[in-house]
Amino acid sequence: MAGTQRYLRYIVFALICLILLFFISSSSTVSSANWPGYANPPSPQTGGDAKTPGTTPNTGGLPPAVKEGDRMNATFVTLARNSDIWEIAKSIRQVEDRFNRKFNYDWVFLNDDDFNDEFKKVTSALVSGKTKYGKIPKEHWSFPDFIDQEKAAKVREEMKEKKIIYGDSISYRHMCRYESGFFFRHPLMLDYEWYWRVEPSVELYCDINYDTFKFMADNKKKYSFTLSLYEYVETIPTLWDAVKNFTATFPQHISPGNSMKFLSDDDGKSYNHCHFWSNFEIGNLNWLRSDAYIDYFTSLDHAGGFFYERWGDAPVHSIAAALMLKKEEIHFFNDIAYYHVPFTHCPTGEQYRLDHKCHCNPKDNFDWNGYSCTSRYYELNNIPKPEGYEKEQ
Numbered sequence: 001m002a003g004t005q006r007y008l009r010y011i012v013f014a015l016i017c018l019i020l021l022f023f024i025s026s027s028s029t030v031s032s033a034n035w036p037g038y039a040n041p042p043s044p045q046t047g048g049d050a051k052t053p054g055t056t057p058n059t060g061g062l063p064p065a066v067k068e069g070d071r072m073n074a075t076f077v078t079l080a081r082n083s084d085i086w087e088i089a090k091s092i093r094q095v096e097d098r099f100n101r102k103f104n105y106d107w108v109f110l111n112d113d114d115f116n117d118e119f120k121k122v123t124s125a126l127v128s129g130k131t132k133y134g135k136i137p138k139e140h141w142s143f144p145d146f147i148d149q150e151k152a153a154k155v156r157e158e159m160k161e162k163k164i165i166y167g168d169s170i171s172y173r174h175m176c177r178y179e180s181g182f183f184f185r186h187p188l189m190l191d192y193e194w195y196w197r198v199e200p201s202v203e204l205y206c207d208i209n210y211d212t213f214k215f216m217a218d219n220k221k222k223y224s225f226t227l228s229l230y231e232y233v234e235t236i237p238t239l240w241d242a243v244k245n246f247t248a249t250f251p252q253h254i255s256p257g258n259s260m261k262f263l264s265d266d267d268g269k270s271y272n273h274c275h276f277w278s279n280f281e282i283g284n285l286n287w288l289r290s291d292a293y294i295d296y297f298t299s300l301d302h303a304g305g306f307f308y309e310r311w312g313d314a315p316v317h318s319i320a321a322a323l324m325l326k327k328e329e330i331h332f333f334n335d336i337a338y339y340h341v342p343f344t345h346c347p348t349g350e351q352y353r354l355d356h357k358c359h360c361n362p363k364d365n366f367d368w369n370g371y372s373c374t375s376r377y378y379e380l381n382n383i384p385k386p387e388g389y390e391k392e393q
């Protein structure tokens, strides 16, 4: 009897184990029909097999992938060394993502040396338009014969002691002179009417959904900026004297209705050091190639300040634009959100920033800061300042 009972206990125990095993195995994979949020779980589509699900075309009416319409005779232009490769790669990526993937404009790269294969390979892969690589002729990147080398060397020593930024650099001076007077005359640039200058390590923070070159042409603009500020006085002590010398010699090149008020608070007697920051520029190359601008550059060049001081291309371009163009021909691109160390232009106006997917912090906007000259531009042109600017002062 005891043996039968033990035997029955074994059978009951074995049955319980079997039932438990059944439950464990059936609950170890949750039925796909029970996935949270899926009434009908996704299943393989046409074209796929059991292991690789297929795909379906989007029929939901997405906006067109690229912009339609005519292009302008325009190019991006970058002056760079081979060592700038990764910093210019970042800039290109931003310009492409925010603008050029929709327009596919060309990009001209200029260098005082030969570009190496790596530079060409990386940059041409990033640019959606054609890329062109030019070497700067020696005579555009060297001391002109009228420059006293000893005097120039002494200035560099003094500026080094005074710790003036790039004060002891020869190459920086060649760069500023080249950007002031030669880049637009490079053979590769002669094919174009419009340029957009891009430097290494810059950022664009908002989508640009229209053709900025066409905007310039349609609205009769010749020069443009996003940031403006005061120049270091130590780098340009005699620049304004050289400008006055030029205006006295070539009064015919000075435009009526110009932007003198942007440059001077005493009707031209002295320079207030305001300038447009030229690391960003969209401008007209034919204007830079005009007799007026060439006479201006040649006159300044002979004054020697690119080497005896450290004149930057930003005040040189800005003074030219402010004196030789009508004030309406200079455009402020409030909508191009831009950064070059250490300043940011983040468009004033929250709705604009949201609509254009901007990722800049409006608190970083430099426009209404005391060191910016952009207020002067608004006042001179009688343009009402954008709504909300007071909050950013």
Ligand SMILES: Nc1nc2c(ncn2[C@@H]2O[C@H](COP(=O)(O)OP(=O)(O)OP(=O)(O)O)[C@@H](O)[C@H]2O)c(=O)[nH]1
Pocket (backbone or CB within 6 Å): 078, 079, 080, 081, 084, 110, 111, 112, 113, 171, 172, 175, 198, 199, 200, 279, 341
């Ligand atoms: N090929 C070449 N390009 C140069 C040289 N020096 C500067 N550049 C380029 O000229 C432009 C201006 O030079 P930057 O060094 O950016 O001068 P910056 O903007 O005043 O100063 P940063 O604050 O350093 O950016 C950039 O596009 C540089 O890549 C040079 O010696 N050779």
Ligand SMILES: [Mg+2]
Pocket (backbone or CB within 6 Å): 199, 200, 279, 340
């Ligand atoms: Mg720079």
